[in-house]
Amino acid sequence: MTGKVDVLIVGAGVAGLTAAEIIGEGGFQVLVLASGYGCSQASSGTIDVLGRYKGENVLDVEAALEKFVEEKPWHIYALAGKKTVLNALSDFQFRSGGLYAGGGGRNMKIITPLGTVKSTYLVQFTMLNASFESLAESKVMLVALPGLTGYAPHIIAGKMRNKGIDVKMTKLDLFATSPFQLASSVESNPEVLIEKLREVGAGDHDWVVFPPILGLRNVKETWQVVEEKLGTRVVELPSLPPSVPGKRLYFLLRRRCEKAGVSVVLGKIVKGIKLMGGKVTRVLTNEGSYVPSALILSTGWMLDHVLRIRGMPRRGKNEYGIKVEGVENLFFARTLVSHEEKIGLGAAITAGWLVGKAALDYLRGRK
Amino acid sequence: MAVIGGGVTGLGVARDLAQRGVTVALFEKGDLASGTSGRSHGLLHSGARYAVKDPVSASECAQENRILKKIASHVIEDTGGMFVAVEESDLEYERVFLDGCKKSGVRVEELSIKESLSREPYLNPNVVATYLVDDAAIDPFRLALANFLDAKSNNAQIFTYTPVRLLVEQGEVTGVRLIKSGENVHADIVVNATGAWAGEVCRQAGIKLEVKPNKGTLVVVSKRIVNTVLNRLRPPSDGDILVPHQTTMILGTTSTYVRTPDNLLPTRKEIKLIVMEEEKLVPLVRRLRVIRAFSGARPLLEGGSGREAARTFLVIDHDESGVKGLITVTGGKLTTYRLMAEKTADLVCAKLGVRAPCSTDKEELPEVPVKSTLERYEALEGELRDGKEVVCECEMVTRSEVEKAFNVLAARTLGDVKRRTRMGMGECQAQMCAYRVADLMAESFGFGADEALNMLSDFLREQWKISRVLEGSQKAQTEFFKTMYRLAGSLDG
Ligand SMILES: Cc1cc2nc3c(=O)[nH]c(=O)nc-3n(C[C@H](O)[C@H](O)[C@H](O)COP(=O)(O)OP(=O)(O)OC[C@H]3O[C@@H](n4cnc5c(N)ncnc54)[C@H](O)[C@@H]3O)c2cc1C
Ligand SMILES: Cc1cc2nc3c(=O)[nH]c(=O)nc-3n(C[C@H](O)[C@H](O)[C@H](O)COP(=O)(O)OP(=O)(O)OC[C@H]3O[C@@H](n4cnc5c(N)ncnc54)[C@H](O)[C@@H]3O)c2cc1C
Secondary structure (H helix, E strand, O other): OEEEEEEEEEOOOHHHHHHHHHHHHOOOOEEEEEOOOOOOOOOOOOEOOOOEEOOEEOOEHHHHHHHHHHHOOOOHHHHHOHHHHHHHHHHHHHOOOOOEEEOOOEOEEEEOOOOOEEEEOEEEHHHOOOOHHHHOOOEEEEEEOOOOOOOOHHHHHHHHHHOOOEEEEEEOOOOOOOHHHHHHHHHHOOHHHHHHHHHOOHHHOOEEEEOOOOOOOOHHHHHHHHHHHHOOEEEEOOOOOOOHHHHHHHHHHHHHHHHOOOEEEEOOOEEEEEEEOOEEEEEEEOOOEEEEEEEEEOOOOOHHHOOOOEOOOOOOOOOOOOOOOOOOOEEEOOOOOEOOOOEOHHHHHHHHHHHHHHHHHHHHHHO | OEEEOOOHHHHHHHHHHHHOOOOOEEEOOOOOOOOOHHHOOOEEOOOHHHOOOOHHHHHHHHHHHHHHHHHOHHHEEOOOEEEEEOOHHHHHHHHHHHHHHHHHOOOOEEEOHHHHHHHOOOOOOOOOEEEEEOOEEEOHHHHHHHHHHHHHHOOOEEEOOOOEEEEEEOOEEEEEEEOOOOOEEEOOOEEEOOHHHHHHHHHOOOOOOOEEEEEEEEEEEOOOOOOOEEEEOOOOOOOOEEEEEOOEEEEEOOOEEOOOOOOOOOOHHHHHHHHHHHHOOOHHHHHOOEEEEEEEEEEEEOOOOHHHOOOOEEEEEHHHHOOOOEEEEEEOOOOOHHHHHHHHHHHHHHHHOOOOOOOOOOOOOOOOOOOOHHHHHHOOOHHHHOHHHEEEOOOOEEHHHHHHHHHOOOOOOHHHHHHHHOOOOOOOOOOOOHHHHHHHHHHHOOOOHHHHHHHHHHHHHHHHHHHHHOOHHHHHHHHHHHHHHHHHOOOOO
């Protein structure tokens, strides 16, 4: 297969799909190719922007970002500028149809799947109260499902007890082959879950804390039904892969891309690019080649060790830059994570946004 | 009686003495088999490898190979072994090899190339000669555990995570001092069974013993495509043995002298060299994923260098050089651990006036209450069929086995569980099961949440030490899981 397209985007993670939507909305034809789902779907779905800075937990993100960009002028946050970072994030939240909550320049503390605490910027709305502070001094039922891994319920319960929360663990006998299957069966028929929880007296608790299984595509309604029928407040925790929140995030971005007229093809491996006269002229894949007017590489960082793309111009030390000198139609939205500073999807959204706008400007300039 | 060292040698000594009715306490600074024993290739030597250079070792191996296949068949996979000449130049060694085997009583049988290739289809098709020997794969962890259980059943006391020093009073060794608690334990005789650390322990009594730690690196690949132990038919050298173990294959090894046996890590160069050499035996090896590499320290005795040095063992009565109360046993091999223990126990008993003879060559070692992965595959039933109870999918370790590791086999950390059950030794290298087992510890073994998390951090730090030198998809996999634990799970350390 060979094809001419306005923009070819390699990678269907958060960075690639964010850029795709922007360019699609700008009226250009966009094709996204990806070998697979990437890290975005494996993530626990919280948008980590800058959770820690110089060893301190960050709560005031706006203030911390200001210092951060001064200190690291090469970082994608500095290239974008503090304002743009925050704009990209609030735009992401605004377009999430209510799936994402939080923000407003401040981090919140959330309980992680391992029972530790992380400062993060946006969370899926079901997790807004997934913090030791929100659950303090109350009676909590923590739901565990045999066979459902992805979090460490006994460690989490232990941590809750350490903080004086009156927690009771309930093991529900609901078996599923995967958390995705479970979440989608809860979505189509929440009664089974509700009935089982009633039997064990969930209604007598202030909170019922779940792993993320309350719906896959239609979370809002599922969550509301469960909360109303149980007559208590309901919270979800994030999870490790296989991750339902990560899948929800992917579905959200795919829906938005579809609206913007973007096509996405999975299962394609980009093997090499050809450069001529300061431009990318051809992109080679495992099945056929493409001739794009502009190329965006949003391949994450992890698969670079495996799927090397031949013919790439050298980028030097600047892993965060969105351009290389001398190649006018090539853009990079590859984002590194920082374990120490708790930077993850925040950088992916920023990079996707920045590159989407830059590519759009480039295409408009050519017309 | 006190024994220092919980490798196979020390545990073998404890087992032997306990069987003869001697009161024994064994002290190990880490976990059972966490020293050289657990870092060996797991090859139950037929003796063929040493037939030319070290005929004494060769006969010892041949004899012990037969004994262990009888008394420890449940920790051995009797794969058989092959010596393979890959290049014409290897054939120069053929004659001396066959002579050596004959002289040391090592059984060898010629195998036609056609037969070899039908037995091992992934063997290099260009091999020029092949011989069959009695090599087998032995699981050093399960061997250590079986000795541990046997010693315990005869009232030996075994303490892990208990480093000790010799207690020396007026030039005489009178027991050991527990370093952590400062407590003194008196003993009539102390056996120093610390392998590559033996020189260090002797020094505490002012004795000079030349044990040179010699580093060897081994490489684990993700798939098992060979079912026979393979050896290159040539003088022993780097990267010329392949041992199938459970779901994986272990390739090795190398040989360099090092200053201390502690904290040895493989280098990228060693890994490359090993894979390159093993490709000559099995070309497809290059395409397999290197999921792990590790290094151990051979306790080589003075004289010669590296592979030239003697692989036999020494049992030294330090009384003869004026230090009472101390016996050192070192050198040797995993294969000869029982014989080493027997000779040591004979000496101890002679000194204590105990008459009971050694029976370790006849009495079978007890069952280990945790299955091997191959046994689990065979028993795909009951607990296993109901996928709910499996905590490590790669090696199919069940929840009840983890419980036994703690309750019966004295496990205390996640690393201990790994050594006892193979949890985390397979494809994913413990990344998906580590937190589940940590959670299980918080659930069933009285660990507090913070304790369980600290243990998880320590374990992962150890698992990831190797990531620096691994490449390709294994590197990507490690990066993925590091992010999972450290970013998504916010686990620091
Ligand atoms: C287990 C885990 C949990 C995480 N949890 C969180 C979290 O809770 N919060 C948070 O903020 N961050 C989290 N992160 C980090 C976050 O997921 C990543 O930083 C982010 O997803 C990166 O997005 P991306 O779009 O740049 O790359 P990815 O999502 O990795 O996408 C890369 C895309 O490129 C494709 N690709 C790569 N090479 C090629 C090629 N040669 N040809 C074709 N396609 C190719 C891939 O198939 C994929 O589609 C987590 C990461 C992991 C691994
Ligand atoms: C890379 C490599 C591959 C090998 N492959 C094979 C093979 O395939 N077949 C084979 O037969 N042999 C093999 N060997 C040799 C074999 O592994 C060793 O000879 C054997 O395991 C030695 O056992 P050990 O009990 O004497 O020593 P170790 O297993 O090292 O036990 C000594 C123990 O003493 C402990 N200790 C040390 N100091 C103290 C202290 N102060 N207080 C308390 N405890 C202390 C240590 O922690 C250690 O656990 C290999 C060796 C290496 C390095």
